[in-house]
Amino acid sequence: xxxxxxxxxxxxxxxxxxxxxxxxxxxxxxxxxxxxxxxxxxxxxxxxxxxxxxxxxxxxxxxxxxxxxxxxxxxxxxxxxxxxxxxxxxxxxxxxxxxxxxxxxxxxxxxxxxxxxxxxxxxxxxxxxxxxxxxxxxxxxxxxxxxxxxxxxxxxxxxxxxxxxxxxxxxxxxxxxxxxxxxxxxxxxxxxxxxxxxxxxxxxxxxxxxxxxxxxxx
Amino acid sequence: xxxxxxxxxxxxxxxxxxxxxxxxxxxxxxxxxxxxxxxxxxxxxxxxxxxxxxxxxxxxxxxxxxxxxxxxxxxxxxxxxxxxxxxxxxxxxxxxxxxxxxxxxxxxxxxxxxxxxxxxxxxxxxxxxxxxxxxxxxxxxxxxxxxxxxxxxxxxxxxxxxxxxxxxxxxxxxxxxxxxxxxxxxxxxxxxxxxxxxxxxxxxxxxxxxxxxxxxxx
DNA sequence: AGTCGATTTAAGGTAGCTGTAAGGTTTTCG
DNA sequence: CGAAAACCTTACAGCTACCTTAAATCGACT
Numbered sequence: 001x002x003x004x005x006x007x008x009x010x011x012x013x014x015x016x017x018x019x020x021x022x023x024x025x026x027x028x029x030x031x032x033x034x035x036x037x038x039x040x041x042x043x044x045x046x047x048x049x050x051x052x053x054x055x056x057x058x059x060x061x062x063x064x065x066x067x068x069x070x071x072x073x074x075x076x077x078x079x080x081x082x083x084x085x086x087x088x089x090x091x092x093x094x095x096x097x098x099x100x101x102x103x104x105x106x107x108x109x110x111x112x113x114x115x116x117x118x119x120x121x122x123x124x125x126x127x128x129x130x131x132x133x134x135x136x137x138x139x140x141x142x143x144x145x146x147x148x149x150x151x152x153x154x155x156x157x158x159x160x161x162x163x164x165x166x167x168x169x170x171x172x173x174x175x176x177x178x179x180x181x182x183x184x185x186x187x188x189x190x191x192x193x194x195x196x197x198x199x200x201x202x203x204x205x206x207x208x209x210x211x212x213x214x215x216x217x218x
Numbered sequence: 219x220x221x222x223x224x225x226x227x228x229x230x231x232x233x234x235x236x237x238x239x240x241x242x243x244x245x246x247x248x249x250x251x252x253x254x255x256x257x258x259x260x261x262x263x264x265x266x267x268x269x270x271x272x273x274x275x276x277x278x279x280x281x282x283x284x285x286x287x288x289x290x291x292x293x294x295x296x297x298x299x300x301x302x303x304x305x306x307x308x309x310x311x312x313x314x315x316x317x318x319x320x321x322x323x324x325x326x327x328x329x330x331x332x333x334x335x336x337x338x339x340x341x342x343x344x345x346x347x348x349x350x351x352x353x354x355x356x357x358x359x360x361x362x363x364x365x366x367x368x369x370x371x372x373x374x375x376x377x378x379x380x381x382x383x384x385x386x387x388x389x390x391x392x393x394x395x396x397x398x399x400x401x402x403x404x405x406x407x408x409x410x411x412x413x414x415x416x417x418x419x420x421x422x423x424x425x426x427x428x429x430x431x432x433x434x435x436x
Numbered sequence: 437a438g439t440c441g442a443t444t445t446a447a448g449g450t451a452g453c454t455g456t457a458a459g460g461t462t463t464t465c466g
Numbered sequence: 467c468g469a470a471a472a473c474c475t476t477a478c479a480g481c482t483a484c485c486t487t488a489a490a491t492c493g494a495c496t
Contacts, residue, residue, distance in 0.1 A: 061323070071309055078315035083323065084302070091289055097296035105279070105301065105323035142442060158346040180444055182484070197485085205348055206453065206483065207361025360453060397473095398455050404475070415474085424463070424472065 006092040012099075020044045021053075028054050035103060037095075038082075040066035040073060051080045061102045065095075118153065118214050120201045123192050125149065132191045139191045144169060144184050152202070152212035161209040185210065224310040230317075232336060238262045239271075246272050248342075250335065253321060255313075256300075258284035258291060269298045279320045283308075336371065336432050338419045341410050345371065350409045357409045362387060362402050370420070370430035379427035403428065 004015055016031055018024035021044050028036060036054070038047040051062055064077040069087035077085045083102045086095065117126040124133040127150055130141040141149065151168040152160055166174035166181055185204075189196040203211045222233055234249055236242035239262050246254060254272070256265040269280055282295040287305035295303045301320045304313065335344040342351040345368055348359040359367065369386040370378055384392035384399055403422075407414040421429045 071312070074312055075309070075315065078312065078319060081319075083319050084316075091293065094289070094292055094296065097293065098302075101296060101299075101301050102323065105320065144443070159348055177444090178484095179446085183444075183486090186486070204484070205358070205361075206451095208348060208364060211347060362454070395455085397457085400473070401455075401475085422473075 003092060003095070007096065007099075010096045012096075021050050024050060025053050028058060028060065033060070034107065035061040035063065035099060037063050037065055037099075040064055040068055040077065048076055048080060051077070051082060055081055061106050063095075063099060063102065065090075118156075120192055120214065121194070125153075125192060127153065134191075141191070142187075145188050145191075148181070148184055148188060149212075152210060153214070156212045156214040159205050159209045159211050163209075165210065221310060221313065225314065225317075228314050232334065239268045242268060243271055246276060246278065249337070251278070252325065252334070253279040253281065253317060255281050255283055255317075258282055258286055258295065266294055266298060269295070269300060273299050279324050281313075281317060281320065283313075336374075338410055338432065339412070343367065343371075343410060352409075359409070360405075363406050363409075366399070366402055366406060367430075370428060371432070374430045374432040377423050377427050377429045381427075383428065 004017065007015060014031075014033070016027050016033060018027055021042055024036075024038075027033070038050060040047040042050065047064060047066070051064075054060065054062065059081075062082045064082045064085040065088065066073060066077075066085070067088045074085045074087075084098050086098065116128050117124055119125075122134060126133065127146065130146045132139040132141060147169045148165065151165055162178050162181065163174075166177045169181070170177045185202065186196065189199050189202055192201055193199050201213050203213060205211055222235065225233060232249075232251070234245050234251060236245050239260055242254075242256075245251070256268060258265040260268065265282060265284070269282075272278065272280065277299075280300045282300045282303040283306065284291060284295075284303070285306045292303045292305075302316050304316065335342060335346060337343075340352060344351065345364065348364045350357045350359065365387045366383065369383055380396050380399060381392075384395045387399070388395045403420065404414070407417050407420055410419055411417050419431050421431060423429055
């Protein structure tokens with residue numbers, strides 16, 4: 001199939017082709033692909049019914065492809081929870097772009113792709129190499145410190161509740177780590193704050209949680 | 219504008235309309251909308267350039283709308299990191315479905331408890347970071363103040379009874395906190411009202427409760 | 437087994453949020 | 467008009483949530 005070749009060339013791999021609805025459904029269930037491309041017209045039924053079946057057990061991304069471009073079809077497809085709906089004929093390149101757009105939203109945590117480094121005044125925090133640059137020196141970050149900073153940075157300029165923070169670092173059964181977390185916060189402050197006792201970047205919001213202030217450069 | 223009315227009816231609120239690229243850009247920066255709808259053809263430039271500017275500082279969702287449906291345009295828009303590209307004319311209903319599809323992917327990710335920010339005249343109340351921006355300063359909100367504002371914002375422009383408010387903040391056995399609540403309301407007013415003694419945003423409705431006035435128009 | 441760094445526990449200390457209370461003002465209603 | 471009810475305003479004391487430090491424990495590597 002043309003499209004498949006193209007997708008493969010674009011870096012998509014692990015591509016499954018299904019001959020009929022039943023095999024497509026079971027493939028979605030067992031292979032758990034990252035995204036599904038469904039044709040509305042299928043030899044044994046329509047893609048809408050198939051999507052309904054998929055939605056019974058999965059919220060996976062789905063893109064419809066169809067020769068039928070009627071308004072009702074598009075509304076129906078999108079209304080069933082599809083992520084996009086393309087009408088044939090279309091450029092393979094556009095398909096790739098749309099797939100990429102969807103995958104970007106679904107599988108990258110909001111800021112994971114730019115999990116590189118950020119600046120706090122004079123200091124530069126490098127999450128990818130787990131160090132803090134300050135005064136021409138490099139302070140290493142420990143594993144826990146790093147995990148906490150990642151979580152805080154993901155929600156920078158917003159409050160992260162102590163619960164959410166503990167859960168992100170110690171897992172679901174994180175009850176009882178609040179104190180431990182506080183100690184780590186203190187250590188982090190000693191590395192990123194000019195004056196750890198009067199924080200200006202990693203603030204505590206009494207009764208709510210912590211907040212990492214990062215000025216976005218224009 | 220037609221579309222705006224339709225979106226509002228569909229439950230979208232806090233809608234900003236920008237007259238030109240510059241104001242759109244600054245609105246994206248300061249108002250931090252959940253999603254942006256850009257027209258490719260703008261009075262002072264094109265939407266592509268605008269998206270590039272936005273992508274400098276934000277990964278926010280963007281949907282293009284255009285009278286130009288050429289292949290190159292669509293490829294360009296999607297290639298720049300847009301989430302979707304719709305060609306006019308289109309059904310308002312489809313716009314809503316596509317917006318919803320994008321928002322579902324972006325904000326159902328772990329982070330978002332979907333607390334937003336809103337504007338009260340000159341002030342901007344940011345619930346996600348628990349601050350009130352006014353006169354180039356940031357007034358922090360305490361935990362209780364924050365909880366009260368969340369409840370009031372959930373029922374903005376409608377009356378919230380004192381009972382309901384207390385229950386939302388202090389739990390089910392909240393009898394006897396009416397006075398306490400009043401004190402907190404006063405403190406909130408000192409942060410969000412131009413003149414706390416003559417409130418215009420957080421109104422008391424004698425005998426019934428309180429009401430937070432939030433103009434959705436910009 | 438021994439060492440060293442990372443992590444956790446524990447205990448004492450403190451700032452500032454929260455609630456209480458008392459007196460004032462405005463509205464309602466007999 | 468007068469009194470009661472509803473709400474406002476202010477100040478202050480207590481306590482909770484958080485800080486800080488030091489010591490104990492864990493874990494990896496030799």
